Amino acid sequence: MIPTASSSPAVAPRGRAGLVGDGARVVPAATRWLRRGLDVLLVGLLVLALVGALATGTVRGVVAVGVGAALLALYVLGRRRLPLPADVRAPRGAWWPAGAWVTGLVVLWVALCLVSVTAVWVAFPLMFLAMHVLGPRRGPVAVGVLVLLVVGVMGVYTADVALPFVLGPAIGGAVAAVVVLALEAVVRESQERQRTLDELVRTRDELATAERERAVAAERERLAREIHDTLAQGFSSAELLLRAAQTALDAGDVGTARGYVEQTREVARHNLAEARRVVRALAPADLASSNLVDALRRTSARTASRIAAHGDGRGPNVVVQVSGDPVALPTDVEAALLRVAQSALANVEQHADASRVAVTLSFLAGVAPGEEAVALDVVDDGRGFDAGGVPGRSEDGPGPSGGFGLVAMRARLAELGGTLSVESAPGAGTAVAAWVPLGAAEDVEEGR
Structure with missing residues (x-):
């Protein structure tokens, strides 16, 4: 026609x-x-x-x-x-x-x-x-x-x-x-x-959607089985042991009650190990087979490559540095610091127009045992912004479009006893600093 x-x-x-x-x-x-x-x-x-x-x-x-x-x-x-x-x-x-x-x-x-x-x-x-x-x-x-x-x-x-x-x-x-x-x-x-x-x-799109839904359902079912077969059974055993200990105490048999309490502690330690294993399975993919430093390097390299891809072919010089004596970090701390770094680097990609970015992971030794801490700093030499204009409890981030998720990052770190601070000025770049006390973080993880 x-x-x-x-x-x-x-x-x-x-x-x-x-x-x-x-x-x-x-x-x-x-x-x-x-x-x-x-x-x-x-x-x-x-x-x-x-x-x-x-x-x-x-x-x-x-x-x-x-x-x-x-x-x-x-x-x-x-x-x-x-x-x-x-x-x-x-x-x-x-x-x-x-x-x-x-x-x-x-x-x-x-x-x-x-x-x-x-x-x-x-x-x-x-x-x-x-x-x-x-x-x-x-x-x-x-x-x-x-x-x-x-x-x-x-x-x-x-x-x-x-x-x-x-x-x-x-x-x-x-x-x-x-x-x-x-x-x-x-x-x-x-x-x-x-x-x-x-x-x-x-x-094809319907099959892809169905496959994603199937994968999500399968993962939920797997986690449900894991929790039921490990944590739920352990908690049930702990409850029965504590009930038996209470019965022994009511009968005046302190020795038997003490034995039941010791068995309950053993069940709790086993449950804690199982809980940590589940948490590690749900950790960010970059932490699945490496430590936090390697994950930060991969994230920084990807950010530089993306900026170069949609820019003039030249990305910023992103440097990852480690300060202090590295120690093994709890999984929650590694995941929180990696998410902070990813958000800060995403803001650099979207708003900063920077030529150099420094990502520094610092292991801070305390004066007394248990006072150790870990800090993450992401500093760029980009265009910056008026940090005083960002409300303390808004969803805005350290960029003109509010893409940082400031409250979410602070809430994540607060759960571990840490803090987040942002310093910036127009034309003077931006510095994002996260700080987590390792003693408090370990106490939080053991309490879960």
Whole structure:
């Protein structure tokens, strides 16, 4: 089908294989050029007919110009206003408005032929137009009528209608019908292919969603089994042992009660080990097979690569440093510090426009045993911001768009007894500092 200007209300993006549109609106781009060629052919032949009529210098020439102008105006009006579907499978050829438009064009063309014989050639683009507008059922009938009208017009001007006067229009009508039908077959195949591709894409997305949901459900079921088979059973045993200890105490048997309490402590220690194992299984992926320092280096390298990818090809110089004597950190502390670093580096990527970023992990020795702490500093030399304008308990972060999640980071560190501070000034970069006391963090982990 040759698309009209009104058959595609919105300009669709160019798709695969030179197709334009989506779904039922997929049309080969070559048909647009064919449509334009049809417009040029009709207008060109019409102009030639009018020029030939004017060359006679008679009243017929003036009448021909008037009829030709009316024909051209009706053609342009229909091309701009006639709603034609882009889907070749859609029904076409209704009397209103398509049939009325084609009929009006044919009537004006016949009138023009009666005053200018050269207008008979306009019948050829009208045949293409009739096939396009009226569809594969009514279109060939209209083409046949046009062929008969051409022969009749030639008969008006020639007493003896020769065989070429019949074969010429007949062959022209057959060519118009075959070309339009073949083009519609190509369009139909393209549309079916596009529908198939769209269906495959939808199916793929549905399968991906179902797979994610299945994975989430499986993980939840696995965690439920883990908790039921380990922690829940341990707590149940501890409750029974404590109940037995209470019974022994009520009976005055302190030794037996002490034994039950010792068994309860052993169950609690075992449950604590199981709880830590579950927590480690849920730790960030970067900490699954390495320590915090290696995870910080990988996160920093990814940030620099992303900035270079969507910038001018040069990312900031991100340096990861370690200060003090490293010690083994609880899983909660490692996860919290890694999340703080990821958020701070994400803010550098989105807002800072920095050339250098320093990520420093410091192991701080205390004056007395149990006073050790760990600190994480993320410092950049970017554009900075007014730190005094960031409310202490808002969701805004240390960037102009508030992408840091300040309250969430402070809450995460507060659970471990730590703090978070942000220092920045316009044009002076930004420093994010997280501090966690290891003694308090260990107490929190043991209390879980």
